Amino acid sequence: xxxxxxxxxxxxxxxxxxxxxxxxxxxxxxxxxxxxxxxxxxxxxxxxxxxxxxxxxxxxxxxxxxxxxxxxxxxxxxxxxxxxxxxxxxxxxxxxxxxxxxxxxxxxxxxxxxxxxxxxxxxxxxxxxxxxxxxxxxxxxxxxxxxxxxxxxxxxxxxxxxxxxxxxxxxxxxxxxxxxxxxxx
Numbered sequence: 001x002x003x004x005x006x007x008x009x010x011x012x013x014x015x016x017x018x019x020x021x022x023x024x025x026x027x028x029x030x031x032x033x034x035x036x037x038x039x040x041x042x043x044x045x046x047x048x049x050x051x052x053x054x055x056x057x058x059x060x061x062x063x064x065x066x067x068x069x070x071x072x073x074x075x076x077x078x079x080x081x082x083x084x085x086x087x088x089x090x091x092x093x094x095x096x097x098x099x100x101x102x103x104x105x106x107x108x109x110x111x112x113x114x115x116x117x118x119x120x121x122x123x124x125x126x127x128x129x130x131x132x133x134x135x136x137x138x139x140x141x142x143x144x145x146x147x148x149x150x151x152x153x154x155x156x157x158x159x160x161x162x163x164x165x166x167x168x169x170x171x172x173x174x175x176x177x178x179x180x181x182x183x184x185x
Contacts, residue, residue: 027080031142034075039134042068046130050123057126058112065107069100081150092149099144106140107133 014022046064049055055063073096086092110133114120120129 027146028142030080031076031145034072034080035138037075038068038072039131041071042134043127043130047123047127050126057115057121058108061108061111061130062104065104069097069104072100076145076150081145084150084152095149096145099141099149102144103137103141107137109133110136 042064044064045067046061049060049063050057053060073093076096077092107130111126111129114129115126120126
């Protein structure tokens with residue numbers, strides 16, 4: 001028997017730390033997939049607006065960022081964080097827009113500083129600094145979305161434990177005179 005076959009047959013269960021790392025890795029990959037699509041939307045709209053209108057660089061960037069925020073919400077809600085709590089959609093959307101606005105300020109603040117503060121105003125330089133701004137804002141968005149917007153549901157074990165206090169054990173009965181519980185046989 002090959003080394004791989006015997007290993008798969010008696011694989012040890014993953015530790016809790018390993019499971020958390022695996023979940024975080026999958027979450028980052030999904031976040032990256034949605035973010036990658038948002039990046040493409042953002043840069044495409046930015047360059048389209050920049051090259052077809054007379055808008056200033058940062059205004060064109062803000063429009064592009066807002067379009068990307070809209071497409072990203074759909075991707076995050078229905079792909080990346082589809083297993084997360086869905087009970088408070090108004091709260092979720094409000095927080096998503098708030099943290100997205102902070103990310104918009106980070107992203108476009110970097111572009112503004114590079115364009116108007118440092119004089120980097122060629123199309124290539126605009127795209128480079130927009131990309132850098134998106135990268136920095138993405139780190140903030142990842143942290144804030146997973147922490148505040150798309151909150152994790154409680155673990156099944158914790159829910160089962162909490163529910164056990166709500167449902168009486170059918171094997172226990174109350175002894176009325178002494179108010180002590182005794183196990184029925």
